Amino acid sequence: MKKIALTSLLAVMAVSGADAAAKNVLDGNPLYMPQKHHFVSETSLESHTQKTRDVTLGERFGVGFTDSFMLAVETSMSENNTFSSVSWNDVEVDATYRLIGSGSWKLDLGAGYGMGPMRAYGYKFLDKDLTTYAARIGVRGGYVHKDWTLAGHFNLIYANSEMFNWADDDDVWQNHIMNLGFAGFWQMSDYWSWVVSADYFKILDRYGDPEAAGYWDVTAGLNLNIDTTKYIGLYITKEIDHTGKGQWEDLDGFGFGAKFGVDF
Numbered sequence: 319m320k321k322i323a324l325t326s327l328l329a330v331m332a333v334s335g336a337d338a339a340a341k342n343v344l345d346g347n348p349l350y351m352p353q354k355h356h357f358v359s360e361t362s363l364e365s366h367t368q369k370t371r372d373v374t375l376g377e378r379f380g381v382g383f384t385d386s387f388m389l390a391v392e393t394s395m396s397e398n399n400t401f402s403s404v405s406w407n408d409v410e411v412d413a414t415y416r417l418i419g420s421g422s423w424k425l426d427l428g429a430g431y432g433m434g435p436m437r438a439y440g441y442k443f444l445d446k447d448l449t450t451y452a453a454r455i456g457v458r459g460g461y462v463h464k465d466w467t468l469a470g471h472f473n474l475i476y477a478n479s480e481m482f483n484w485a486d487d488d489d490v491w492q493n494h495i496m497n498l499g500f501a502g503f504w505q506m507s508d509y510w511s512w513v514v515s516a517d518y519f520k521i522l523d524r525y526g527d528p529e530a531a532g533y534w535d536v537t538a539g540l541n542l543n544i545d546t547t548k549y550i551g552l553y554i555t556k557e558i559d560h561t562g563k564g565q566w567e568d569l570d571g572f573g574f575g576a577k578f579g580v581d582f
Contacts, residue, residue, distance in 0.1 A: 344581035345549050346513050346541040348469045348501035349424050349460055351416055352382035357582050358390075364555075364575030372398050374407070386416040392432075398439055408434025412454070425459040428473075433481070452477040456497070467503040472496075494522040513539045513551070520560075532560040539577075547581040 344350060344358060352358045362376040373396065380390030394407045410432030418425035433451045437443045453476050460469030475495040499517040506512065520532035539553030555573035 344547050344579050345505065345511055345543045346539070346551050346577075346579065347462075347467050347503045347511075348513065348515065349426075349458070349462060349467055351386070351414065351419070351426070352380060352388055352581060354382050354384050356382045358382075358388075358579070359582075360577060360579040362575055362577045365573055372396050386419060388414050390414075393436075403439045405439045406436040408432055409436060410434075410452075418459070422462050423459070424462055424469075426457065428454070428456045428458065430454040446479070450477050450479055451481045460501075465505045467501075469501045469503075471499050471501075473498075492523070496520045496522055509543050511541045511543065513537075513541060513553070534558040534560070539575075549579050551577040551579070553577070 344352075350358075358378075358380045360378045362378075363373065364376070365373050374394050375396075376392070376394035378390055378392040380388050382388045390412055392408075392410045392412070396405045396407055397403070398405070410430055412428060412430030412432075414426050414428045416424065416426050431451075431453050433444075433449060435441075435445075435448060438445065438448050441448055454473050456471060456473030458469065458471035460467060473496070475493075475497060477493045477495065479492070497517060497519050499515060501513065501515040504512045515537045517535045518532060519535075535555060535557055537553055537555045539551050541549045541551040543549045553575050555575065556568065557573070558568050
């Protein structure tokens with residue numbers, strides 16, 4: 319649950335240059351922003367386990383209030399062992415403001431708030447012993463060329479087991495988390511594009527705990543652009559854990575996923 323809660327706080331949205339922005343292109347680019355009065359939906363189906371026992375269905379739905387400001391809500395559900403049990407993982411709301419965006423350089427400010435799991439496997443709704451509330455502030459930006467994009471982001475996340483008692487430093491679920499990520503996008507043709515990304519997560523409160531040292535999520539994907547407002551993507555992921563000073567461990571197996579995005 320820890321890694322589902324952390325990774326779902328991050329947005330995967332983007333833009334394809336001045337000409338593309340005028341057409342409000344949605345193609346999986348990591349710096350996409352919907353135009354004013356446009357809606358965007360990205361639905362994903364993925365597994366992050368070696369034997370594909372857990373499958374997660376996720377949805378992110380956003381709206382552009384202006385050409386520079388969007389609000390989005392995200393949630394996901396998972397099944398275990400051929401629907402022997404189901405988990406409603408999380409609900410998050412986040413906002414993104416484009417501070418710089420008229421040219422090739424983009425710079426966005428972001429903030430979000432979420433809770434999860436809503437109902438974990440075999441537990442009741444919003445079980446007080448499991449539910450974590452998390453607030454995020456961050457920045458993302460990069461350079462957008464006609465055929466490629468290089469982007470990066472930085473987030474600070476604060477998580478606690480209570481919605482309002484943020485000063486309780488003795489809470490075992492109280493964590494300050496740093497997230498640093500990079501992404502690249504290459505549009506090979508009008509129909510096909512590649513996306514690669516790497517995200518690092520580090521719990522800042524427990525430096526001596528090897529399990530909290532941090533981990534990388536690395537993703538590579540291929541997108542088919544149905545038209546300028548719809549795409550289908552297939553991708554694989556790999557997790558690399560930082561188990562201690564100078565020690566890294568690749569987790570067995572790969573994660574697999576598919577995503578469908580539409581702007582309307």
